[in-house]
Amino acid sequence: RPRQAVALWDKYRTRFPAGLLRTETDLSIVDTLSQMGDVRAALAEADAFIARHPTSERRLDVQRLAERLRAAETVSYPR
Numbered sequence: 840r841p842r843q844a845v846a847l848w849d850k851y852r853t854r855f856p857a858g859l860l861r862t863e864t865d866l867s868i869v870d871t872l873s874q875m876g877d878v879r880a881a882l883a884e885a886d887a888f889i890a891r892h893p894t895s896e897r898r899l900d901v902q903r904l905a906e907r908l909r910a911a912e913t914v915s916y917p918r
Contacts, residue, residue: 841871862892869901873908882908 848864848871855861865888872881885905889898 841875845871862895862897865891866897866901869904873904878908878912882912 845868848868851858851864852861858864865884869881869884869888872884875881882905885901885908888895888901889905892898895901
């Protein structure tokens, strides 16, 4: 089900790139991918959120999440 939700939100983003729910949609995708454990995809979405929504009141939350995801990625995929 989470994958289906992400697919629906992504469809919304494609259909309504400047839609009223764009910020919430982007946040939902980041959150869902993170909860699913898809670290790389969640991190990519978090970075895109920060770039796309520089004045969002949730920017700091997403930045903190991105930091945690980077730490998890380093642990999961040591270089």
